[in-house]
Amino acid sequence: MHDNYKSTEFSDIDLSRWKDYDDVILDSLWLLGPRDKTGPHVGDYWGNFIPQIPHQVLTRFTKRGEVVVDLFSGMGTTLIECKRLGRAGLGVEIDPGVAERSLERINCAENPSNVPVAVLVGDSTTALTAKRVRATLREWGADAADCVILHPPYHDIIRFSELEGDLSRVPTEAAFLDKISLVAQHAYDLLKSAGFMALVIGDKYVDSRLVPLGFMCMQRCVDAGFVLKAINVKEILNNERGKGKNGNLWKYRALVGGFYLFKHEYVMIFRKPAARGKRA
Numbered sequence: 001m002h003d004n005y006k007s008t009e010f011s012d013i014d015l016s017r018w019k020d021y022d023d024v025i026l027d028s029l030w031l032l033g034p035r036d037k038t039g040p041h042v043g044d045y046w047g048n049f050i051p052q053i054p055h056q057v058l059t060r061f062t063k064r065g066e067v068v069v070d071l072f073s074g075m076g077t078t079l080i081e082c083k084r085l086g087r088a089g090l091g092v093e094i095d096p097g098v099a100e101r102s103l104e105r106i107n108c109a110e111n112p113s114n115v116p117v118a119v120l121v122g123d124s125t126t127a128l129t130a131k132r133v134r135a136t137l138r139e140w141g142a143d144a145a146d147c148v149i150l151h152p153p154y155h156d157i158i159r160f161s162e163l164e165g166d167l168s169r170v171p172t173e174a175a176f177l178d179k180i181s182l183v184a185q186h187a188y189d190l191l192k193s194a195g196f197m198a199l200v201i202g203d204k205y206v207d208s209r210l211v212p213l214g215f216m217c218m219q220r221c222v223d224a225g226f227v228l229k230a231i232n233v234k235e236i237l238n239n240e241r242g243k244g245k246n247g248n249l250w251k252y253r254a255l256v257g258g259f260y261l262f263k264h265e266y267v268m269i270f271r272k273p274a275a276r277g278k279r280a
Contacts, residue, residue, distance in 0.1 A: 058147065070092070082115065090118055156176075167180075202262065231266055232267040
């Protein structure tokens with residue numbers, strides 16, 4: 001660290017060298033290209049999001065040594081990036097088989113900073129799981145998470161499992177959004193004052209109508225107390241696995257049905273308000 005080093009309270013980015021960070025996205029349109037498949041990152045899991053997303057979020061909104069919680073950790077994309085970037089990572093996955101497979105990959109990732117990483121099997125909508133997350137954080141010497149990431153199922157677009165509590169099995173949009181409200185509230189309670197949360201979500205079509213699922217979930221996060229900081233649009237070209245990769249049939253259906261083919265999803269950034277007397 002040099003004499004002129006200057007950073008924010010939530011990032012290690014050196015503001016005295018701000019022009020040098022060409023790899024940090026500051027625009028609201030994220031053109032990330034093909035999925036990063038280096039190291040243990042493998043895009044073989046339905047609905048798996050690309051590593052560049054947590055990489056960008058952690059670079060912008062966390063410092064080395066801080067703790068990140070992913071409440072829908074899936075195959076461990078976020079936790080692999082935590083190890084690479086020197087952040088402690090705690091994931092929650094409802095499917096025991098997926099959790100076990102994810103740990104195999106996570107354990108293969110380089111860990112130069114020797115940070116702790118773990119996956120809890122549990123339902124992120126429940127108070128019991130939130131209690132277990134908090135207990136693990138305390139074992140790691142943290143009172144709260146420094147950053148939270150949410151990448152939930154896009155309701156019933158992909159059926160991930162037959163497990164009770166799996167959000168992809170929730171029968172109605174209203175019930176799904178009520179579950180998202182529970183997760184958002186747990187995320188808020190687990191997050192430190194002035195900490196950041198990222199929500200990765202997309203929309204869907206049902207019976208020839210657009211369901212703005214992303215904005216519906218966004219509102220539930222705001223209702224939980226979060227302040228919305230950004231709505232980033234990420235293109236999904238070349239990253240459509242599990243998101244309805246389209247060909248000529250889908251083009252024909254779009255023309256017939258009067259709709260458009262999804263080429264995007266959202267990376268929404270929220271911040272928990274600072275506690276009274278603390279600077280945000």
